[in-house]
Amino acid sequence: MNTFFDYKNKQVANLPLHLRKYIVKQEYDKYTSVDHAVWRYVMRQNYSYLKNVAYYPYIPGLKKAGLTIEKIPSLQEINNALAAIEWGAVTVDGFIPPAAFMEFQAYRVLVIAADIRQLEHIEYTSAPDIIHESAGHAPIISDTKYNQYLSYLGKIGTKALFSSKDYELYESIRALSILKEMPNVDKEDLAKAEALVLYNQQNLGIPSEMALLSRLQWWSVEYGLIGDINNPKIYGAGLLSSIGESASCMQPEVKKITYTIDALKVAYDITKEQPQLFVTPTFQNLIDVLEQFESTMAYRVGGLESVTKAIECKNICTAVFSSGLQLSGVFSKVYADTNHAIKYINTQGPSSLAFKDQLIEGHDVNYHAHGFGSPVGKLKDATKSLENYTTADLLSAGIIVDHVIALTFENGILVEGKLVGQTYIEDKLVLLGFADCKVTDMEGNVFFEPGWGMFDMAIGNSIDSVFNGSADKKIFEDQLHISEQPTHQQNYIAKDLKYQSLFKQIRDYREQAKSDDSLNQIWQQIQNDFETDWLSTMELLELADTMPTQKVLADALRAQLKIQSEKYPAFSKLIKDGLKIIDTKLKFE
Structure with a gap:
């Protein structure tokens, strides 16, 4: 990581290690004179048309972002300009996973594809390129409400649960975008790639939080219109960077719909021009709609429904106990009582425990290599939550280290074993450690046997939050979704x-x-x-x-x-x- 170059930009310098893995060097000298001519033609056309239909003054917006019409910008120029509004920019290799893309935004860093479209695709490319990312996103980012929305979108995007099917769709879209920018591509290969994207789009099942959030982003950040629905202006980067669709989108054949939370019900196809677009009256409305969506997310709701979503994801997620303890891993099972309250949860494979996003010493993925399980709920006949017990309370309740004890929960879970340790963090009891432990319930389920080793019992009345990824991002770095398929690099004759x-x-x-x-x-x-x-x-x-x-x-x-x-x-x-x-x-x- 000593080679990481931050462009002397505070936002870029603050990026965590797990995001830096997606960053590639811009290699400015590799842009050819043809590339610069493509940039110049597109930017001149954009100005010619967008000066009348773009939401913001185009040339001032470009200057504020460190861009000019005459040449492809360097990342240093962009970072120098964006630093004034406390944003930064980095280059990546084509499409990156939506969760990573949004986390960059949460850190107030624009993600810019390093490549530029071929001359053959000068009007539009479905692949991310430097025209789309810099000329589309960057000029409008100086608008305070808009950049607040981008950052907010990134913040909740890092929490959004996504499914394995979402990742399959991402990989197929990335593969298609790479093929489309390759010279002399085999038409049969292209048709197969397009068919796979279509298949994955049509077989997502119930959309995940990330899929729904991606729709809100698509109909705002990428393809959004703003103002009067009968005479809107363009602010979406996908439109601003497409000299074809920026004109055609204003035709009456393209339906204009007021942007509300209902936009998340409308799927999109990245390979085609959009048959409808959404018009927001203000950027504040985007924030208001996002707040509505956020209130439904697992990280705000918690409980059985949220843990069930995490299980369906089949990815690393984190559940937060009411004590503040964070369990990260691939969730595999959840048991509930007759009131649909969680009574026991399980992860499978490497898991870890954290508090306030920091690993708890001794509870990493090596120690919990085969998963983690714990009861959730209140002790039977207890006058207060176990997480709030002081050491005196534990002693009074007979919960004493080096003694064999039995803990009975209101939901029927029974924990029997020798107490060997207790962990407090910030005056909260978060863990009890047992040897020779057995965990059962009244239905005859056996959750833990004495021969399985130490039993670490998480403390918490409830699961208050569930979100994507691990609490301590450093713990699962090797689990990052980084595509193995590189973008095409041209060899010139x-x-x-x-x-x-x-x-x-x-x-x-x-x-x-x-x-x-x-x-x-x-x-x-x-x-x-x-x-x-x-x-x-x-x-x-x-x-x-x-x-x-x-x-x-x-x-x-x-x-x-x-x-x-x-x-x-x-x-x-x-x-x-x-x-x-x-x-x-x-x-x-």
């Missing part, structure tokens, strides 16, 4: 390098004001080697059109673009939109 050199020449001319003759030389190179390339022709026309001495060249370039537009329908709208900016002499300010 000689022609690719020549193509990149072409765009570098154009950029150098624009930035260094070279002689007019060099424009004609570049045009000759395009005609000889890249006759079908519309973007280099467009960039060259942008320069020639401002020079009275280059009217002949400008006319030739326009004629070529017209031919390309007619011959290649896929380029037609891109060319038309690019020409519109040149012809209107749009000022970027």
Whole structure:
């Protein structure tokens, strides 16, 4: 971890070790001149359209986030800018699990995909890329209410329970996004990947908390509209970074719905344009809706229903006893009394105990390697909760170390054995340790046998909270879901390098004001080697059109673009939109 680079940003520096594992180096020098041209085209188009429909002033928003229209931003530039509002940014390798993504937000750190879309996908890509993450999310983050919402979303997202099916869907979406950004991908492989995503989407079963929260995020952070439902503005990053859908989404064919808690009932498909969008009147409304959802979450509700959800997740979760003791592991069983109150819970496999998110010494995953079980509830005929017993209370009740005792609970659980230890933390009794212990109930269930070793009994009248992951994040670091499938890294051949050199020449001319003759030389190179390339022709026309001495060249370039537009329908709208900016002499300010 000595190599971790925090960009001298406080938020990034504060990231815990388990999140740092998702971070990759930006490797800015690997962005090609073509990549910068793709960024520039998209950003110019965004400004041309979004200046009228985006919620915020686009150029000021970019500047506040450390971004410009002219080039791909460096993470240092973004972090320098975001530090002013106490946010930061890091780069990751494509999609990361939703729980990790949201935890970054809780730490007020934007997650930005390091890659940029191919020229072939310049209008839209389903894969996360630096255009989507930085140009979509970052410019609006200076809005106080919005960044409060993002941080709040991240905070409760770290608690949201997710299922194994959620992770299967995540992996299939990641695999599809990688395939879509690979050059010359096999169409059959792509069809199979799309079918798998569709299958996983349709077979999630009852949506988990994370699935529902992801819907709220999708219809707000990614695809949200704000203001008057009849004349809304765009703030969702998915729309702001898509030069195609940012325009089509405003058409009447796309249904506009007021954003309420009911948005979580609407599933989404990342591979298609959205048939409906949600409009929030204010960012405060997003916070209000999130508060409604939070009140239903297992970490706020606790009890039998919440532990049952944790069992269904089949992932590491944490249950918090009323004493404050935290049990982390994969929950396997829960027993309840006739009033549906929990009387006994079990985990399977490595488990740990913590208090206030700090491991209790001696109770790590090595000690509890085969799971953990404990009764939950009040002692029969007790005048107060066991967790509130003082040492004097224990003595008075006959609960004495080195004595054989029997504890009978109101729910019928019976614990019999030799008491060998007691653990207090912050004046709360949280554990009792037994040797030669047997735990049973009135129905004849046997929960623990003397031959199984030491019995550590957790103390608590109830389970007050259940949340995703472990209490002490350091304990289960090796259980992190980090995909083994890397994103595609392009290997360039000689022609690719020549193509990149072409765009570098154009950029150098624009930035260094070279002689007019060099424009004609570049045009000759395009005609000889890249006759079908519309973007280099467009960039060259942008320069020639401002020079009275280059009217002949400008006319030739326009004629070529017209031919390309007619011959290649896929380029037609891109060319038309690019020409519109040149012809209107749009000022970027």
